[in-house]
Amino acid sequence: MDRRIDKGQATRRHLIEVATELFADRGYEGTSIEAVLERTGMSRGSLYHHFPGKDRLFEAVVESVHTQVGESALAAVTASGATEPHDLLKAAELAWIRLASEPVVRRILLIDAPTVLGWRRWRDLEAQYGLGMLKTVLQQAADTGHVPANLVESFAHILLAAGNELALVIALAEDVPAAQATAEAAVEEFLARLLRPISEPAKRT
Amino acid sequence: MDRRIDKGQATRRHLIEVATELFADRGYEGTSIEAVLERTGMSRGSLYHHFPGKDRLFEAVVESVHTQVGESALAAVTASGATEPHDLLKAAELAWIRLASEPVVRRILLIDAPTVLGWRRWRDLEAQYGLGMLKTVLQQAADTGHVPANLVESFAHILLAAGNELALVIALAEDVPAAQATAEAAVEEFLARLLRPISEPAKRT
């Protein structure tokens, strides 16, 4: 084994770590490469040896955060012991809302990532992590007639967007605990309505 | 009347017009002030006489686009002749989805605006334009018992986010017409479920 490579990986991790803090704190544009170099004590050459550019460094940070969030969410859902689609979705939404309250997640994943990575790439990541889980559970709900099968995809997107939105609302609220409570009630009610079995095809007024 | 001021307003409008095209086409970061100057034939001094900085120029563009979108959406809703909350919301959502398919709206309002203006300011604008309308209609729905009154705010946010999300999904789809059809069906079903009065008494405040 090459000790140089271990050292390289260590500095790479260190760069991601420091960059995560800075990006979360000042945003992508507000964070200069200079600042990262200063905080890490690295040189330009070293950074550009590990990452082809600022955007790729950011991308590495996004993937790191995404992974951590995914693991936390999964842990929270399994810890809830839910088995029914409604409970699973509720647990997932609430977990996501709590996670998205964290500035690191909010700023990096929700605010900057779509712009920096281009939202095409961002969608791929989201589909890989959050959307996939939602679709799986919604498909179960569709199999038991709680949701139209052809709208699983659309409903998954709606659920994902709703979670993000509520998380941002909470973050913006003056009274965060109150907003959190309201949002959780909204999730509960929202899911109850969305998953209700359809007796007759979509009604018209 | 002072012809100097008229001329000033004209160049200001011209700057906004050209900047709108460029921002929509290349995004905020991808658009240099130089490019705007070149396309307008203006000088740096002139631009910075009218706008304190690039971000303020972008802000003016955002407001301009927002206004146009708001007018179009309102026109579409009134043209639909809807009176019931369900139909009003459906008309509004569909109108918004169609408008958001336009690259100008998508790139400027949905992608760049939150990052550049900071999403606090962005939320203020959104509340002023789209969210206000949704809340009004949802309040009507709450008055007739179709929706819990204490969740009007949350549901309005969810509806707004859902519309944005579906618009982005459509934009990303390979088969746009098909995606559009699916999304419209999803809106229909989604609204029907969201606004259906629940058999057991809804929590009211």
Place this chain on the structure above:
DNA sequence: CCATTGACAAACCGACGGTCGGTTTACTAA
């Protein structure tokens, strides 16, 4: 022992956003 390679260093470059002193143009009052 030496050619190779990964890690890091630092001088340098071009583009960009923003500033600033100055000029032109048009209106107004003496």
Place this chain on the structure above:
DNA sequence: TTAGTAAACCGACCGTCGGTTTGTCAATGG
């Protein structure tokens, strides 16, 4: 007419920043 004023406009210049290029060094493997 003319002096004064203010808005509109001009363009050279500056600092910052992301990215490139060239070079050093030490560990590795034949």
